[in-house]
Amino acid sequence: xxxxxxxxxxxxxxxxxxxxxxxxxxxxxxxxxxxxxxxxxxxxxxxxxxxxxxxxxxxxxxxxxxxxxxxxxxxxxxxxxxxxxxxxxxxxxxxxxxxxxxxxxxxxxxxxxxxxxxxxx
Numbered sequence: 001x002x003x004x005x006x007x008x009x010x011x012x013x014x015x016x017x018x019x020x021x022x023x024x025x026x027x028x029x030x031x032x033x034x035x036x037x038x039x040x041x042x043x044x045x046x047x048x049x050x051x052x053x054x055x056x057x058x059x060x061x062x063x064x065x066x067x068x069x070x071x072x073x074x075x076x077x078x079x080x081x082x083x084x085x086x087x088x089x090x091x092x093x094x095x096x097x098x099x100x101x102x103x104x105x106x107x108x109x110x111x112x113x114x115x116x117x118x119x120x121x
Contacts, residue, residue: 003087005036005044009052013044016055016071022104032057032069044069056085056091065085065089065097067105086112101102 005013015034023032036044036057047054053076057069067089072081086109090099097103101109 001048002085002092003046003048003052005046005055005057007037007049008061009046012052013055016052016073016110017057017069018050019071020069023071033041045089046070047081050100054085055090056082058089058103061098063098065093066102067099067109068102070100070105082108083112083115 008016010033014029018029019031023029036042041060042061044055044057046052047056051073054080055069056067056071057066059066061089067086070082070085072085093099
């Protein structure tokens with residue numbers, strides 16, 4: 001299930017985002033979470049099955065929805081959770097925005113798109 005971040009999920013979201021290489025520094029991580037809480041152009045979503053297993057962050061600029069953070073709990077990786085989150089963001093925002101990546105998420109999103117296009121053949 002795809003859920004929007006709220007303050008009560010702060011520790012879980014920080015834990016998930018801390019798995020990303022650019023989010024290792026605690027001060028940087030706190031700044032990122034604060035931005036998601038205060039900037040209406042930044043939205044963070046969590047993926048919940050029995051527990052919250054992943055997070056995906058989107059920044060809106062003009063007509064683009066830029067996926068800037070994607071993280072899955074390491075013990076649940078390679079199960080397609082990241083791809084599910086990406087797919088959900090695309091479906092959720094495709095009518096309003098062009099969904100794209102930033103330099104941190106580009107290789108992951110390229111991989112998702114290649115796998116989804118090869119499975120549609």
